[in-house]
Amino acid sequence: MPKLGKLGLRVLKIVHLILAGLWVGGAIGLNIMVFLFSSAESGGELYGYNIASKLVDDLLIIPGAMGCLVTGLLFSLFSNWGFFKHRWLAVKWVLTVFCILFGTFYLGPTVNDQPAISYAEGLGALADPTWIANRLTSLKGGAIQVFLILFMVAISVIKPWGLRKKVTS
Numbered sequence: 001m002p003k004l005g006k007l008g009l010r011v012l013k014i015v016h017l018i019l020a021g022l023w024v025g026g027a028i029g030l031n032i033m034v035f036l037f038s039s040a041e042s043g044g045e046l047y048g049y050n051i052a053s054k055l056v057d058d059l060l061i062i063p064g065a066m067g068c069l070v071t072g073l074l075f076s077l078f079s080n081w082g083f084f085k086h087r088w089l090a091v092k093w094v095l096t097v098f099c100i101l102f103g104t105f106y107l108g109p110t111v112n113d114q115p116a117i118s119y120a121e122g123l124g125a126l127a128d129p130t131w132i133a134n135r136l137t138s139l140k141g142g143a144i145q146v147f148l149i150l151f152m153v154a155i156s157v158i159k160p161w162g163l164r165k166k167v168t169s
């Protein structure tokens with residue numbers, strides 16, 4: 001497999017970090033917004049929070065997460081980092097794939113379904129069992145998700161645990 005040169009690796013790292021920033025910032029912002037929902041004072045305000053949350057998910061979190069995956073794949077394929085040579089990188093692979101699946105299939109619906117409920121019911125959504133369950137799932141799952149993403153940032157910087165096997169290249 002051909003490897004990227006110094007400039008290519010720098011550009012890839014800059015893009016990777018911007019996308020990681022989108023994911024981290026979007027996830028923290030979304031959690032804060034979901035937490036604030038219960039203090040909405042009108043149906044319009046509640047709907048505004050719900051639709052803004054969905055936009056943060058669609059325009060920041062999803063592109064950030066998929067972008068990290070794609071730029072991570074480029075690192076693994078076209079640099080000497082490889083896929084599983086380093087333990088910290090192997091852990092990042094597992095966590096990134098887990099977080100994307102968790103976000104898509106478990107957390108995503110709790111954000112996507114809210115605007116329609118608050119649009120139809122206004123402030124009454126605050127007492128709607130589906131809306132309440134979605135919010136709680138979003139808060140609990142979102143906290144786990146943010147913790148795992150921040151953990152990935154930390155191990156990316158520290159690069160702990162050494163090599164999984166002796167590297168010959």
Ligand code: HEM
Nearest residue numbers: 020023068069072073075081092093096149152153156157
């Ligand atoms: C499959 C997924 C991923 C792979 C394979 C991957 C791979 C890499 C590699 C090889 C580096 C080192 C680049 C270098 O120093 O030359 C790196 C750096 C970094 N990655 Fe990832 N990454 C992935 C996902 C993520 C995610 C999800 C985040 C956080 C949201 C993230 C945050 C970072 C940060 C902050 C650095 C810079 C560390 C530093 O230089 O101090 N990465 N990544």
